[in-house]
Amino acid sequence: MPRDTLLLAVALALGVxxxxxxxxxxxxxSGRPSTSWxxxxxxxxxxxxxxxxxxxxxxxxxxxxxxFGPSYAFGFFCTNHGTAAGAGPCNDFLLAxxxxxxxxxxxxxxxxxGIPQVVWSANRARPVGExxxxxxxxxxxxxxxxxxxxxxxxxGTAGKSVAGISINSDGNLVMVDxxxxxxxxxxxxxxxxxxxxxxxxxxxxxxxxxSAVNWSESxxxxxxxxxSLSAYVDAxxxxxxxxxxxxxxxxxxxxxxxGSLTVFAPPAAPLTTVxxxxxxxxxxxxxxxxxxxxxxxxxxxxxxxxxxxxVLRLFPDDCAFPTVCGAYGVCTDMQCSCPDAANFRPxxxxxxxxxxxxxxxxxxxxxxxxxxxLVSLPGLAYFNDHATGLRTLExxxxxxxxxxCLDDCKCMAAQFIYGAxxxxxxxxLQSEVFSLETxxxxxxxxxxxxxxKVQATRTSxxxx
Numbered sequence: 001m002p003r004d005t006l007l008l009a010v011a012l013a014l015g016v017x018x019x020x021x022x023x024x025x026x027x028x029x030s031g032r033p034s035t036s037w038x039x040x041x042x043x044x045x046x047x048x049x050x051x052x053x054x055x056x057x058x059x060x061x062x063x064x065x066x067x068f069g070p071s072y073a074f075g076f077f078c079t080n081h082g083t084a085a086g087a088g089p090c091n092d093f094l095l096a097x098x099x100x101x102x103x104x105x106x107x108x109x110x111x112x113x114g115i116p117q118v119v120w121s122a123n124r125a126r127p128v129g130e131x132x133x134x135x136x137x138x139x140x141x142x143x144x145x146x147x148x149x150x151x152x153x154x155x156g157t158a159g160k161s162v163a164g165i166s167i168n169s170d171g172n173l174v175m176v177d178x179x180x181x182x183x184x185x186x187x188x189x190x191x192x193x194x195x196x197x198x199x200x201x202x203x204x205x206x207x208x209x210x211s212a213v214n215w216s217e218s219x220x221x222x223x224x225x226x227x228s229l230s231a232y233v234d235a236x237x238x239x240x241x242x243x244x245x246x247x248x249x250x251x252x253x254x255x256x257x258x259g260s261l262t263v264f265a266p267p268a269a270p271l272t273t274v275x276x277x278x279x280x281x282x283x284x285x286x287x288x289x290x291x292x293x294x295x296x297x298x299x300x301x302x303x304x305x306x307x308x309x310x311v312l313r314l315f316p317d318d319c320a321f322p323t324v325c326g327a328y329g330v331c332t333d334m335q336c337s338c339p340d341a342a343n344f345r346p347x348x349x350x351x352x353x354x355x356x357x358x359x360x361x362x363x364x365x366x367x368x369x370x371x372x373x374l375v376s377l378p379g380l381a382y383f384n385d386h387a388t389g390l391r392t393l394e395x396x397x398x399x400x401x402x403x404x405c406l407d408d409c410k411c412m413a414a415q416f417i418y419g420a421x422x423x424x425x426x427x428x429l430q431s432e433v434f435s436l437e438t439x440x441x442x443x444x445x446x447x448x449x450x451x452x453k454v455q456a457t458r459t460s461x462x463x464x
Contacts, residue, residue, distance in 0.1 A: 026106035027063035027071070030166040036135040039076040039093055039128065048100075048108040054078045055090045056100055056108055056116045059134065060167045068104040070114075070284035070300040072097060072171040076134075077116050079127050079215050092127030094215060095134055095144045095153065096120060097173050097186055099284050101300070113304040119171055119193040119286050120186045122153040124215040136165055140183075142175065157184045171195045171284075194256040194287045196279060200224055201253040206289040220293050220323070224254050229263055229272075231293065231312060232388075233322045235432045236410075240385035241293065241322045242312045246271040256287055261311060277308050287311065293321040316444060319437040320383045326355020328452070330380060332438040339436060343375045343454060355435075358454040365409035373456040374402055374414070380450040381439040382415045386428055393427040401427030402451050414451040422447075 037059040041047050044057040055078035064071045077098050078090030101114030108114075122144055131147040140162025142155040161177040162184075168174055172195070173186040187198045192208055194200060201224065208220040219234040222242075226249055231242035246252070249265035259278040263271045276297060279285040285299040285308075297309035314320040319331035328344055329336045329352065336352035338344040347354040363372045386392065390411060393404055398416045404427060405414035411429040418425030439448040 026104075027061045027102075028106075029060055029062040029168075030164055031060060031136055032164050033136050033140055033162065034138045036133055037075065039130060039132040039134075044075060046106075046108065048111060050115050051112045052115055053090060054115055055093070056098065057093075058100070058108070060165070060173075061100075061102070061106060062167045062169055063102055063106045064282065064284075065169055066282040068102055069282055070099050071102040071106070072167050072169070073100045073108075073116075074167045074173050076128075076132070077118055077121075079118075079213075091129060093129065093132065094118060094121040094127060095123055095132075097167065097171055099171070099286070099300070110303070115305070117286065117298070117305060118215075119195055119288075120173065120189070121191055121215065122155075124191055124209070125217060126152050127215070128152055140175070142184075155184050160184075170197045171286075172198070192289050196256055196258055196285055199253050199255040202226065202251060206295075208289045208291050208293065211291050218291055220289065220291070222289050222295060224252055224263065226250050226252050229254055231289075231295070233434055235434075237388060237390065237431065239322065239383070239430070239432070239434065240388040241320065241383045242314060243385055244272060244274070261287070274311060276311070291323075293323055314383075316440050319435075322383050322434040325353050325435045328356040328358070328433050328436065329353065330436045330438065339377050339380060339450070339452065340375055343452075358452075360455045360457055363412070363453045363455050367409075367455055369406060369409075371456050372406060372453055374405065374451040374453055376402075376449060376451050377436075378447075378449045379439050380436050381417075381444075381448040382413070382428070382430065382436060382450060383434070384428070384430060386426070390429040390431045392429075395424055396427050397423045398425065398449065401425070405429055405451060405453060412453050415448060416451065417446045417448045419446055 047057040057076040058073040059075040061073045076093045077096045079092045096118045097120040098116040098118045100108045101110040103109050128146050135143045139158040141158035144153040160183050162175045163178045165175045175184040206222040207217045210216050210218045222231045229244040232238040232240050251266045254263045261274040283300045289295050295311040296307045299308045325331045325336035330339050338356040344356040401416045405411040413430040413433045415428045
C-alpha cells in the first residue's frame with residue numbers, strides 16, 4: 001500500500017476511533033428489575049468523600065447534557081455530616097436523588113465546592129448506615145432495607161408491570177412499564193425541594209428539614225389549596241405565615257418552570273405567577289423550603305452553589321418568619337431578644353435566636369384559671385395570618401380580648417390591634433407562640449399589643 005494511502009487510512013481509523021470515544025456514554029442512568037445496590041464503597045465503585053465530610057455513592061447517574069457540570073445521581077448520600085474537614089466519618093445516609101458535579105468522564109469531582117445537593121429522598125426520617133441495600137425487585141418494587149434487613153421504605157410498585165428505572169436529565173427518578181408508561185416518579189413525592197419542571201399538587205407538601213444537619217421533617221411546610229399558595233407552621237390550628245391568593249379553582253397546582261413559579265387551574269390555565277431568575281445554560285437550579293421558613297432558589301454559578309432568589313417575600317420584613325428568633329423570641333431589625341426580662345429567659349444566652357421560655361412554667365389546659373396570668377407587651381406583633389388563628393374577636397376592647405384568652409385554656413397568647421381607639425379593636429387568639437416581632441405602626445398603620453399567657457406566681461398572680 002502506498003505510504004500516502006496508508007497514512008490516510010490510519011488517520012481515518014483514528015478519526016473514527018476518536019468519534020467513537022467521544023460518543024461513548026460514560027453515565028449509567030438506567031436499571032432493570034432484579035438489581036440491587038449496597039451502601040458500600042466496594043459495591044458502588046463510583047463514590048466520593050467531600051471536604052466537608054459528606055459522601056456520595058451513585059447507583060444511577062445522568063450526566064449533564066452539556067457533557068459535564070452539575071448532574072443528577074440516585075444512590076446513597078451522607079446526612080448529618082460535619083461542617084468542616086476532619087469532623088468525623090458519616091454514619092447516616094439517605095437513599096436520594098442529588099445534584100453532583102461531574103467531569104466529562106462522568107466522574108464526580110469538585111470535592112470542595114460541589115457538595116452533593118439532595119433534592120429528593122426516600123428515608124429522610126430514617127437514615128440508614130453502611131451496608132444498607134436498595135433492591136429493584138423482580139416484582140418491580142424499589143425497596144430500601146437497613147443493614148439488619150429491616151424494611152425502611154418501599155415505592156409500593158410491586159405487581160405493576162414495572163420494567164425499568166431511570167434518573168432523567170431533569171432529576172426525576174422514574175419507573176416505567178413495558179410500554180414506557182410512568183408507574184412511579186419522584187416528582188410526585190416531593191420532600192423539601194422542587195426542580196424545574198416539577199409541580200406541587202393539592203394534597204402534597206414541601207416540608208422543611210429540622211435543621212441544616214437534621215433531615216427529619218420540621219413543622220414548616222408549603223402547600224397549594226384551591227384558593228392560595230400558602231406556607232404554615234404546623235400547630236393546632238396551623239399558623240400561616242405566607243399567603244398568595246388567587247381565584248378559587250378545584251385542583252389548582254403550582255409548577256416550577258424556567259423563570260417562574262406559576263399556579264395553574266386544570267388543565268393548564270395560569271392563575272398567578274411569581275417571577276424567578278431564569279436558569280443559566282448548562283447549569284442546574286432548584287428551589288428548597290428551608291428550616292428557617294425561606295423558600296430559596298439555588299443555582300450552580302459558575303463554580304459553586306449560590307442562593308439567587310428568595311421566593312417568599314413577607315410583610316413588613318423578614319422578622320415575620322415564624323421561627324426567626326425561636327419560640328417567644330422577639331425579632332427587631334433581625335436581632336433577637338426575649339420579650340420581658342422579668343418573665344422570660346433565653347433558652348441559650350449565647351444563641352439569642354434559639355428562643356425564650358417563661359420564667360415560670362408555661363400555662364396549659366391543666367393549669368387552673370386562677371393560676372394563670374397574662375404578660376402584656378405593647379409594641380409587639382405576631383406573624384400569623386389573621387385568618388388562621390385559634391379565634392378572632394372583632395370590635396372589642398383590650399380588656400375583653402384578654403378575658404377571652406384567659407377563659408380559653410387553649411389560648412396561649414392574644415394579639416390586640418387597634419387604630420385610633422384602643423376600646424375598639426381586633427383580638428386574635430393563638431394556640432401556640434412562635435417568634436414575635438416588634439410592631440411597626442408607621443408601616444402597618446395600626447397599633448399592636450401581645451398578651452402572653454404564663455402561670456401566675458404567688459406574688460404576681462392577678463385575675464381578670
